[in-house]
Amino acid sequence: MLSEQEQREIKAEFAHYPQKRAACIEALKVVQKHRGWVSDDGIKAIADFLDMSPEEVDNVATFYNLVFRKPVGRHVILICDSISCWVTGYEQIKEHLFERLGIALGETTKDNRFTLLPMACLGACDHAPVIMIDDDLYHDLTPEKIDQILENYE
Amino acid sequence: MVTIHIDGTSYQVDEQQNLLEAILSLGLDLPYFCWHPAMGSVGACRQCAIKIYKDENDTQGKITMACMEPAKEGTYLSLNDAEAKEMRSHVIQWLMTNHPHDCPICDEGGECHLQDMTVMAGHAYRRHRYNKRTYRNQYLGPFINHEMNRCIQCYRCVRYYRDYAGGDDLDAFAAHNHVYFGRHEDGVLQNEFSGNLVEVCPTGVFTDKTLKSHYTRKWDLTTAPSICHHCSMGCNIIAGERYGSLRRIYARYNGKVNGYFICDRGRFGYEFVNSDKRIQQPMLRKERNADPEPTDKQTILRHIAERIQNNDRVIGIGSPIASLESNFALQQLVGENRFYGGISNSEDRLVKTVINILRQGPARTPSLKEIENADAILVLGEDLTNTAPMMALSLRQAVRNIQKKIAQKLNIPYWQDAAVREAAQEEYSPCYIATPAGTKLDEVARKSMRLAPVDIARLGFAVAHRISNDAPGVDNLSKELASLAAEIGESLKGAEHPLIVTGTSCRNENLLHASANIAAALKNAGAQPSISFTMHDANSMGLAMMNAGTLAQAKHEVQEGNADTVIILENDLYKRIDEDAATEFLDQCQHLIVLDYLHNKTTSKAEAVLPVSAFSETFGTLVNQEGRAQRFFEVHIPAEPVQAGWQWLKDLSTAAGKNAMSDWQNFHDFTRHLSNAMPQFKDIEAISPPPGYRVADQRIPRQSHRYSGRTAMHAHHNVHEKKTPQDKDSAFAFSMEGYRGQPPPSMIPLFWSPGWNSAQSINKYQIEVGGGLHGGDPGKRLIEPQEKADSPYFKNIPEPFEPGENRWLTLPGYHIFGSESLSMHTPGVAERAPGPYLSINDHDAAQLNIKDGADATYVVADRPYTLAVKINASLPRGVVELPAGLPGLPTAILPAWGKFSEASE
Amino acid sequence: MENVLTKNIRPDQRPVSLKEYEEAGGYQAARDAVKKKTPKEVQEEVKKSNLKGRGGAGFPTGVKWGFVPLGDDAPRPKYLVANADEMEPGTFKDRVLLEGDPHLLIEGMIISAFAIDAEVSYIFLRWAYKKAEAAIEKALAEAYEAGYLGKNIFGSGYNLDMFLHTSVGRYMCGEETGLLNALEGKRATPRAKPPFPQTSGLFGKPTIVNNVETLCSVPSIIAKGADWYRKLSATEDGGTKLYGVSGRVNKPGVWELPMGTTMREIIEEHAGGMRNGLRFKGALPGGASTDFLVNEHMDIPMDYANVSNAGSRLGTGTLIVLDDQTCPVGFVLNLERFFARESCGWCTPCRDGLPWVERILESIEQGDGRNEDLDLLNMHTKYLGPGLTFCALAPGAMEPLQSALKYFAEDFERHIKEKRCPWRH
Numbered sequence A: 001m002l003s004e005q006e007q008r009e010i011k012a013e014f015a016h017y018p019q020k021r022a023a024c025i026e027a028l029k030v031v032q033k034h035r036g037w038v039s040d041d042g043i044k045a046i047a048d049f050l051d052m053s054p055e056e057v058d059n060v061a062t063f064y065n066l067v068f069r070k071p072v073g074r075h076v077i078l079i080c081d082s083i084s085c086w087v088t089g090y091e092q093i094k095e096h097l098f099e100r101l102g103i104a105l106g107e108t109t110k111d112n113r114f115t116l117l118p119m120a121c122l123g124a125c126d127h128a129p130v131i132m133i134d135d136d137l138y139h140d141l142t143p144e145k146i147d148q149i150l151e152n153y154e
Numbered sequence B: 001m002v003t004i005h006i007d008g009t010s011y012q013v014d015e016q017q018n019l020l021e022a023i024l025s026l027g028l029d030l031p032y033f034c035w036h037p038a039m040g041s042v043g044a045c046r047q048c049a050i051k052i053y054k055d056e057n058d059t060q061g062k063i064t065m066a067c068m069e070p071a072k073e074g075t076y077l078s079l080n081d082a083e084a085k086e087m088r089s090h091v092i093q094w095l096m097t098n099h100p101h102d103c104p105i106c107d108e109g110g111e112c113h114l115q116d117m118t119v120m121a122g123h124a125y126r127r128h129r130y131n132k133r134t135y136r137n138q139y140l141g142p143f144i145n146h147e148m149n150r151c152i153q154c155y156r157c158v159r160y161y162r163d164y165a166g167g168d169d170l171d172a173f174a175a176h177n178h179v180y181f182g183r184h185e186d187g188v189l190q191n192e193f194s195g196n197l198v199e200v201c202p203t204g205v206f207t208d209k210t211l212k213s214h215y216t217r218k219w220d221l222t223t224a225p226s227i228c229h230h231c232s233m234g235c236n237i238i239a240g241e242r243y244g245s246l247r248r249i250y251a252r253y254n255g256k257v258n259g260y261f262i263c264d265r266g267r268f269g270y271e272f273v274n275s276d277k278r279i280q281q282p283m284l285r286k287e288r289n290a291d292p293e294p295t296d297k298q299t300i301l302r303h304i305a306e307r308i309q310n311n312d313r314v315i316g317i318g319s320p321i322a323s324l325e326s327n328f329a330l331q332q333l334v335g336e337n338r339f340y341g342g343i344s345n346s347e348d349r350l351v352k353t354v355i356n357i358l359r360q361g362p363a364r365t366p367s368l369k370e371i372e373n374a375d376a377i378l379v380l381g382e383d384l385t386n387t388a389p390m391m392a393l394s395l396r397q398a399v400r401n402i403q404k405k406i407a408q409k410l411n412i413p414y415w416q417d418a419a420v421r422e423a424a425q426e427e428y429s430p431c432y433i434a435t436p437a438g439t440k441l442d443e444v445a446r447k448s449m450r451l452a453p454v455d456i457a458r459l460g461f462a463v464a465h466r467i468s469n470d471a472p473g474v475d476n477l478s479k480e481l482a483s484l485a486a487e488i489g490e491s492l493k494g495a496e497h498p499l500i501v502t503g504t505s506c507r508n509e510n511l512l513h514a515s516a517n518i519a520a521a522l523k524n525a526g527a528q529p530s531i532s533f534t535m536h537d538a539n540s541m542g543l544a545m546m547n548a549g550t551l552a553q554a555k556h557e558v559q560e561g562n563a564d565t566v567i568i569l570e571n572d573l574y575k576r577i578d579e580d581a582a583t584e585f586l587d588q589c590q591h592l593i594v595l596d597y598l599h600n601k602t603t604s605k606a607e608a609v610l611p612v613s614a615f616s617e618t619f620g621t622l623v624n625q626e627g628r629a630q631r632f633f634e635v636h637i638p639a640e641p642v643q644a645g646w647q648w649l650k651d652l653s654t655a656a657g658k659n660a661m662s663d664w665q666n667f668h669d670f671t672r673h674l675s676n677a678m679p680q681f682k683d684i685e686a687i688s689p690p691p692g693y694r695v696a697d698q699r700i701p702r703q704s705h706r707y708s709g710r711t712a713m714h715a716h717h718n719v720h721e722k723k724t725p726q727d728k729d730s731a732f733a734f735s736m737e738g739y740r741g742q743p744p745p746s747m748i749p750l751f752w753s754p755g756w757n758s759a760q761s762i763n764k765y766q767i768e769v770g771g772g773l774h775g776g777d778p779g780k781r782l783i784e785p786q787e788k789a790d791s792p793y794f795k796n797i798p799e800p801f802e803p804g805e806n807r808w809l810t811l812p813g814y815h816i817f818g819s820e821s822l823s824m825h826t827p828g829v830a831e832r833a834p835g836p837y838l839s840i841n842d843h844d845a846a847q848l849n850i851k852d853g854a855d856a857t858y859v860v861a862d863r864p865y866t867l868a869v870k871i872n873a874s875l876p877r878g879v880v881e882l883p884a885g886l887p888g889l890p891t892a893i894l895p896a897w898g899k900f901s902e903a904s905e
Numbered sequence C: 001m002e003n004v005l006t007k008n009i010r011p012d013q014r015p016v017s018l019k020e021y022e023e024a025g026g027y028q029a030a031r032d033a034v035k036k037k038t039p040k041e042v043q044e045e046v047k048k049s050n051l052k053g054r055g056g057a058g059f060p061t062g063v064k065w066g067f068v069p070l071g072d073d074a075p076r077p078k079y080l081v082a083n084a085d086e087m088e089p090g091t092f093k094d095r096v097l098l099e100g101d102p103h104l105l106i107e108g109m110i111i112s113a114f115a116i117d118a119e120v121s122y123i124f125l126r127w128a129y130k131k132a133e134a135a136i137e138k139a140l141a142e143a144y145e146a147g148y149l150g151k152n153i154f155g156s157g158y159n160l161d162m163f164l165h166t167s168v169g170r171y172m173c174g175e176e177t178g179l180l181n182a183l184e185g186k187r188a189t190p191r192a193k194p195p196f197p198q199t200s201g202l203f204g205k206p207t208i209v210n211n212v213e214t215l216c217s218v219p220s221i222i223a224k225g226a227d228w229y230r231k232l233s234a235t236e237d238g239g240t241k242l243y244g245v246s247g248r249v250n251k252p253g254v255w256e257l258p259m260g261t262t263m264r265e266i267i268e269e270h271a272g273g274m275r276n277g278l279r280f281k282g283a284l285p286g287g288a289s290t291d292f293l294v295n296e297h298m299d300i301p302m303d304y305a306n307v308s309n310a311g312s313r314l315g316t317g318t319l320i321v322l323d324d325q326t327c328p329v330g331f332v333l334n335l336e337r338f339f340a341r342e343s344c345g346w347c348t349p350c351r352d353g354l355p356w357v358e359r360i361l362e363s364i365e366q367g368d369g370r371n372e373d374l375d376l377l378n379m380h381t382k383y384l385g386p387g388l389t390f391c392a393l394a395p396g397a398m399e400p401l402q403s404a405l406k407y408f409a410e411d412f413e414r415h416i417k418e419k420r421c422p423w424r425h
């Protein structure tokens, strides 16, 4: 079941589209915002709400890489692995994160604090290398800077 | 027609087609995957690459996907161009990067489109030196096996399942080279047409689980053309046998009837043929109360001959699931006036009304293919997905007709499937459905309404009246129904191809009358209506056309002492009439002789039981609800002494010293005599060629040229090779030898063409892709409306439905799995069938204080039934439904009034 | 030169407010267009300006608009969509506009929507642009408040709604038909063309998809005229362009320059030249899906025709520089890994070809390359070309590869011969 808050937020999106189903992506975003990720139950709840089958919702959900269909930590670190970052030190940043967090790409720390995911170009190539943690972009990174940044996330 | 130039040769092709279709229609080869003749093009697989040139002088050309390019006048193209060929072989190479190299153990092997296309495209050498990706498979229910590693991502399955068949529980997941096709989670595929995935999938991802459970290689099957026996639509099928058991059913293309597809009941319901309830031996009860004992053919023939010799008190009861020939043989044995139909009175009246309406006019009954052209539809009383599944599938295509128009306006050819769907979104042609309970087709209906049968009929009468004032009007119609009638009337009147669909499942004659009135009114208003009636059984129409007496008359004869010996053909009367009435009747018969293939309650009462062949073990002709007579052929010979009903009846006749059939040599003689004896059947002889027919002096082989183990199959019994049985009844041979070219269209035992081992070879049998078969689609229509139909309107308009005080109108609720008894012998079908239940409107339930899922005791025809309650808010108040056809439930007597007994609380 | 796109952008990059935007003359062009011109006239002016789509393909904007049915019997509603998905690796130009001057985009969209008589418009924004999202949300609210969006805008009788949609990832969302599917709440797989979105697009209705920079160029064209606009540059293409540089240069960034500025000027003057000790080896002129340019191309004007004559594409105009201390095989491997991952999975060559390319490059880079690998790579560059795949993703993916195989052939061969990556040691 979707919470009332979730329902309200999804309904607000209906006004933007001529069909209810078109709000499917918005609905996935809403559920993810509230629950951190989209579980099978989340998929079914959205399906119910939008008069779709779970298959139809999951068809969309699994296509997009920013719909998390598996649990993630409290904070998601997206590390840009595209070309400009790669040229300017991605490997070093990645290794440093691995070491600091004790996890590899796609994994979550044991304390559930961070999930580390690779991400295509974040569009900040003039300040590469970059990462995003939750909604915040961090650029011109060095290993030292990363240590500082991680402090900000509980 | 336009002219296109392929590798220097000019051809005339249809400009409605895309180039792939045009090329295939010309009989040329071009590999493809994502395109499907029934589903059009989406351009995903990139397999159908050709070279197109700007004009005659262009030598450069451009590689293009043939399926995405319209056939335009003056197109210059090459199939043989080196680059185009290379592209095609690379596409296979890419597909094979992840495809397992497991052909030797793959269920699809030998009938695999991917295998064929790999050979055709010429890719042979693997250069990909990395690991393949692997997937987890899903449990998809009792019918379909899932093996995702074999997937080549052509997207056909989801396009078929969702877009064509209207399913919503199969989809594509994930992206890039991880795309996965399946369900959201393991579980039974819900769509009634899921079995076609087996044929639609070009590899072995979706395969037939029933075949897998007694697997045999496809080329080892003995096959023959057949007709589905599981409803009145008459879908064409190919049945395949190995080691004496039926192994699978495949759709047999018929451009007029079922096209490429069949429903899951038709595909998977065949296992009754292999059932351990089959009657293997003649059974004889020496004395009335003795147990029946197996006996041999001679003894039983002699025994029965004694009973019927010089006895003018013998009557025969025919069957709507037995062939015309078997029914006719029974009629010959007992005499014209002593042959009775074997269905309930009410059913008998309904079917005969249908025939009268169809013969009279005003409207023609369309074939399934023609139904797809309808652009405004009214369904009265039928839950088509469950009573006539393939008609439901046709209607799903019909409601898209408006999308054709939308596409046309935008200059999008209709074969551009995805583009048409994107342009048209959810626009559907008008379809109105009035039924007692909600139906699956409602999702594509403009409006659907829930009414008791008489009210559905009243709505229908009102529609007729709206269309033409001459049609009688309906008094006291609610405002809501009146405005609905107006809307429906307008919509039908304005359509180019209006269609009315009704049938016998509600067992209400008013519905048939109302439908006829609408058709007549439309006709009078200058429209070109068609009208289609569904019926209960595979040969309901054929039996009714024989003008047999009714079961009530038969009973009367027995009661009056005019008959003492009753021969029943392939018909369990307990499924036709009230149980007590059946018992009473059968007990009154002094000598009861039953011919059947499965033990049932009627056979258990018989003095003598004759084991007859099931459909795949013999020949016959059935008439479907369209009035199309179609022939089915023997696939395999049953173990002796099992033989065809008509053969037993002839043997009986001869044993009793009668001449009627004594010189009929083979099946074809039965057909010939029937077409001579009854003018309404005069065309049936010509449905298929006679047994003497040969092509290039050869018979048509039932076995593929790769058929293996012929000499070894019986080696554990006998090392001598058995003589191949001779087929005296048809021009088929039980052999791999024979004519390998294209047989006449009624005699296609399997679709195969050099280089085309899968069902995709159907292209080679068609005049043009998706069109009729070379030589004409098989079957003969027996009923056409009178030239200038001047059919009077039916005038008896029923009173509106009045829910009773403490009584409920009990109606049969149909289930594709469960309401038809033969298919229930397939374990998978039984698994999919509902348990006994009673469904009732939520208000009524609340009033009675019964909860969903609770047991209630319900009394119909004085007998109590304890049933689980299913609340179905769609039902009108005052109506309850019981699942039709389930053992132990009184389907035969419905509709009837019933009531809840006190005990139910 | 006068700036068209970046003239309002504040040094602190805080988004320009409605008030500031109007004080600088903003929304006057939209007001004039909507109240005084017909859609046809707006189209004509833009056609005359020779504005070409800045999303990468460079199709003339006015011509594209011209395919949309106008008049009373045109299907409705019609849609305008701003493509703000910007996921092409190495591309970050639209971001500057979206974050810095959202009203410029809104004004450009009002005029463009009016030019096709659309009643609904969407800004399709990529998820990662959080700052832009906030700026646009605020600007949309301001514009609605001021009566510049919604019913009867500027009191003209013209109605236009504008909604923001933020995506949930995938490069394919930027491909215009994939974008339409995503807006409909579906997978962002591409659609067949024809039919083009101009006649059958979003929800089956006529739709124009334009890049953010394209749309942001429109207000000045309407305000100051096509002739004025064309004269902003010395080359045929006219106008100004956002150029960017990333990679190991001294001052990576984005600048608005006359269309046709040379690569040398962009890299050496604006980007401050190569970082200490590094030498220029090549550059992708317009995002990851363009062919390499090398030293010999330093002085060609970076406009559509000239870059195309040099064997590449102007693309998005954001250069990615490859220096001599970076392994070109690794560089291309990184690109192909991106493309393989972002393939939608619809058509065979892209879905199955790109991962193969990725693995071959990986083997070569890791010292496990074989001679026949180069043949296989060449085969892919040929058979994943335009028209052979369903959309332009895979052909785009082949552009850097095919040019790398041409310009850096020796480097590939060395990897294979020495069975190692020479840059790693």
Ligand SMILES: Cc1cc2nc3c(=O)[nH]c(=O)nc-3n(C[C@H](O)[C@H](O)[C@H](O)COP(=O)(O)O)c2cc1C
Pocket: C052, C053, C054, C055, C056, C057, C058, C059, C061, C083, C084, C085, C086, C087, C088, C171, C172, C173, C174, C175, C176, C177, C209, C210, C211, C212, C214, C215, C391, C392, C393, C396
């Ligand atoms: C794979 C792929 C990704 C694309 N991504 C973008 C993008 O992020 N932004 C964009 O404006 N155009 C992108 N395009 C180009 C669009 O398809 C389209 O041509 C463009 O938005 C049209 O706008 P314009 O005419 O203003 O250039 C992409 C194209 C492809 C094939």
Ligand code: SF4
Pocket: C172, C189, C190, C342, C343, C344, C345, C346, C347, C348, C350, C351, C389, C390, C391, C392, C393, C394, C395
């Ligand atoms: S080239 Fe093919 S698989 Fe790749 S993104 Fe386009 S359609 Fe999808």
Ligand code: FES
Pocket: B020, B031, B032, B033, B034, B035, B042, B043, B044, B045, B046, B047, B048, B065, B066, B067, B068
């Ligand atoms: S059949 Fe033409 S692209 Fe698939």
